[in-house]
Amino acid sequence: MPDELDVLERHPKTSEPGELMRPHNMTCFGCGPESPHGLHLEMYAGEGFSVDAKMPVQQWMEGGPGVIHGGILSSAFDDVMGMTPRLIGPAAVTAHLQVDFLQPIPVGKTLHLHAEILGKQRRKIYVEGVAHLGDPDRPVARANGLFVQIDVRAHFADHVENSAKAAEYLGGKPQL
Numbered sequence: 001m002p003d004e005l006d007v008l009e010r011h012p013k014t015s016e017p018g019e020l021m022r023p024h025n026m027t028c029f030g031c032g033p034e035s036p037h038g039l040h041l042e043m044y045a046g047e048g049f050s051v052d053a054k055m056p057v058q059q060w061m062e063g064g065p066g067v068i069h070g071g072i073l074s075s076a077f078d079d080v081m082g083m084t085p086r087l088i089g090p091a092a093v094t095a096h097l098q099v100d101f102l103q104p105i106p107v108g109k110t111l112h113l114h115a116e117i118l119g120k121q122r123r124k125i126y127v128e129g130v131a132h133l134g135d136p137d138r139p140v141a142r143a144n145g146l147f148v149q150i151d152v153r154a155h156f157a158d159h160v161e162n163s164a165k166a167a168e169y170l171g172g173k174p175q176l
């Protein structure tokens with residue numbers, strides 16, 4: 001992370017601490033309630049510049065016998081960490097994501113995910129993620145990511161027609 005950082009301020013219209021946050025997109029693999037094969041993460045705004053979510057580790061998420069697949073864990077981090085930019089302003093997409101897998105994460109447990117903005121420089125937002133199984137002092141995974149703020153309409157303009165919600169987006173509702 002660079003030394004010279006912008007001052008962070010919560011956006012006046014963002015969710016209050018404890019409030020359920022709006023999904024990125026109704027069919028987002030991470031947080032979309034209408035995604036047919038998604039993680040269906042419910043994200044809650046935290047204090048400061050943080051977001052929290054809980055994810056029951058289900059059988060279909062298995063990688064090695066009885067434990068979560070690394071790609072599922074990475075996806076969960078990506079989505080929870082990718083929600084933090086909403087706390088300070090425009091949406092951002094993942095430019096870089098690094099995950100440390102510290103412990104096997106068993107099927108049947110509930111994974112607690114916490115993401116926090118560490119700093120921002122221009123459009124770059126540096127975010128940290130931590131996951132545990134109920135005891136915050138015993139993390140089972142950590143992540144670091146760089147998210148870059150975008151102009152949502154311009155960024156998705158060439159792709160929105162491929163969305164499951166294309167008709168709504170192209171019909172002008174909901175607003176990108």
Ligand SMILES: CCCCCCCCCCCCCC(=O)SCCNC(=O)CCNC(=O)[C@H](O)C(C)(C)COP(=O)(O)OP(=O)(O)OC[C@H]1O[C@@H](n2cnc3c(N)ncnc32)[C@H](O)[C@@H]1OP(=O)(O)O
Nearest residue numbers: 024025078079082091092093094095096122124148175176
């Ligand atoms: C209602 C519905 C709304 C839905 C909205 C939801 C959206 C959110 C959904 C989220 C879903 C969950 C999350 C997901 O799944 S997001 C899905 C996965 N991510 C993507 O698809 C992003 C693909 N990448 C891009 O589109 C572009 O590369 C972006 C937009 C990221 C940057 O290209 P752009 O041309 O715009 O900008 P720039 O190249 O001038 O870079 C700007 C600055 O960033 C620095 N930099 C860039 N890359 C890297 C790197 N790898 N390491 C280090 N630094 C990097 C760069 O040096 C520069 O720094 P500086 O010169 O300022 O110092």
